Amino acid sequence: MTDKSDTRRVSGKPRVIVTRRLLPDTEARMGDLFDVTLNEQDKPMSRAELIDAVRSCDVLVPTVTDTIDRDLIDAAGERLGLIANFGAGVDHIDLAAARQRRIMVTNTPGVFTEDTADMTMALIISTTRRFSEGFRAVQEGRWSGWSPSAYLGHRIGGKLLGIVGMGRIGQAVAHRARAFGLRIVYHNRHPLPEAVENMLAARFEPDLDKLVAEADILSLNCPATPETHHILDARRIALMKQGAYLVNAGRGELVDEKALIAALAEGRLGGAGLDVYENEPDVPAALLKLPNVIAMPHLGSATEEGRGAAGEKIIANIRFWADGHRPPDQVLDTLI
């Protein structure tokens, strides 16, 4: 039987506060459907503004740039019943605290999968083929013409890609990687059904240390949780093959950034392609100085198509919830 104790019905239009600027179509639809306050400035809300927001709305629509921790949830008023996150990752929300206050949390799974997998693949190719070094040389006027021996990278066809986190995005990465001729090994909480493994030509490796040690390219595509914090720590980085590459489009917290910088600076690793960082938006200067690093500003899901679809998901989740139904994308801390 479904526990409906955290669902509720809102009479009239639910009062919704959105913490960042969304796409114009999404904002217009929200304006029609809800009693909504939008963030016209697109500046992340201050702590005081967030506290005011959770005290006065039925639904908060935050993003990854908002810290929704236990103190903020404890400060929420009685009306707050739904945190409808704009984004797939929910590591910035204290899910257990929300559950204890019977505040439901939803996210936007699936709509960013293809875009983030494209970004992961782009980072794999950019690092192994030294695109950032070549681009910087052209941009800075240091390129002196074609050479048989300059900027040589590595062919990815035939190399072993290790994927950590074989969910929606991990599988979409595997699908692309297969087409590029990469061999695929993955680590996940659970092995995939055999038919899916066969379709992706992917092999499950239950021992993460083994996967880290054998991969030519390591891609992190799992969520940030207490269990995955620094899943790639100094010890595991030391296990990586000499000259191996790291790609991270998951979360910065998955990697011990200091240990990664040291390994790159020593020449132990071949390079790193990063979309996410431990303390966003701060990116360590030492990382940016390294020639074999390509650094993106958390752009994995940044397409009009994906962000538009995420807006639709937010609206659907709010409507289901306000009508007293369980929203389609409820996130349960007990299942993450």
Ligand SMILES: NC(=O)C1=CN([C@@H]2O[C@H](COP(=O)(O)OP(=O)(O)OC[C@H]3O[C@@H](n4cnc5c(N)ncnc54)[C@H](O)[C@@H]3O)[C@@H](O)[C@H]2O)C=CC1
């Ligand atoms: N760079 C970007 O812009 C974006 C980044 N993301 C990140 O990607 C993450 C994954 O997204 P999806 O694939 O949609 O999620 P998902 O829930 O479909 O897949 C996550 C996978 O990670 C696995 N996993 C969880 N804990 C693990 C552990 N300790 N060891 C190994 N595997 C573990 C799960 O079993 C699951 O298969 C998000 O949580 C978010 O942090 C998501 C969208 C955009």
Ligand SMILES: O=CC(=O)O
């Ligand atoms: O990082 C973005 C997300 O959707 O998660």
